[in-house]
Amino acid sequence: MTTATTELTALTAGTWKIDPAHSEIGFTVRHLGLSKVRGRFNTFSGTATIAADQTASSVSASIDLSSVDTNNEMRDGHLQSGDFFNAETHPTMTFASTGVTANALSGDLTIRGITKPATLDLSYNGVAVDGNEATRAGFSARGEISRGDFGIESNAPLGIDGMLVSDKVVIELEIQLTSAG
Numbered sequence: 001m002t003t004a005t006t007e008l009t010a011l012t013a014g015t016w017k018i019d020p021a022h023s024e025i026g027f028t029v030r031h032l033g034l035s036k037v038r039g040r041f042n043t044f045s046g047t048a049t050i051a052a053d054q055t056a057s058s059v060s061a062s063i064d065l066s067s068v069d070t071n072n073e074m075r076d077g078h079l080q081s082g083d084f085f086n087a088e089t090h091p092t093m094t095f096a097s098t099g100v101t102a103n104a105l106s107g108d109l110t111i112r113g114i115t116k117p118a119t120l121d122l123s124y125n126g127v128a129v130d131g132n133e134a135t136r137a138g139f140s141a142r143g144e145i146s147r148g149d150f151g152i153e154s155n156a157p158l159g160i161d162g163m164l165v166s167d168k169v170v171i172e173l174e175i176q177l178t179s180a181g
Contacts, residue, residue: 016048017046026038027169029170041063043063043064044062059097059105085111090112094109098117104122116145120171141171142173144168
């Protein structure tokens with residue numbers, strides 16, 4: 001088995017699926033205004049439907065909130081609780097795109113049953129064929145949301161910025177898609 005890749009010149013129209021083994025959905029929040037706490041979700045799925053006119057493309061994703069991983073089991077359990085994600089009642093976070101441009105992905109983000117618009121800065125990293133002849137495409141995306149917009153308001157008045165945990169959440173995605181066709 002070879003691991004060499006062959007770069008292709010264009011993203012082809014069709015259905016593509018997120019490869020979770022080569023993708024990451026991560027987030028960062030400030031704690032006490034002093035440091036960043038990073039986390040990720042380990043279980044997710046999604047599909048990109050690429051149109052001939054790539055601005056007519058669409059993306060949908062579903063994230064299992066019980067798969068949150070901040071490298072601290074107690075904190076992960078607290079994030080799954082009613083104070084934050086309320087994962088027992090709302091087990092998934094979803095995203096459905098409403099617009100795609102060369103530099104941005106806009107859509108409806110749903111957390112805790114609350115849907116709000118979200119826009120991510122988007123970078124296309126190219127297309128390649130791996131050693132198993134699978135065609136892959138790579139994307140990076142980054143954006144910010146307010147957790148309060150989704151009813152996640154658990155906090156305490158502490159720290160330099162006045163709160164235990166910042167309201168602002170930075171979302172960072174490294175996504176590798178595989179051609180489904």
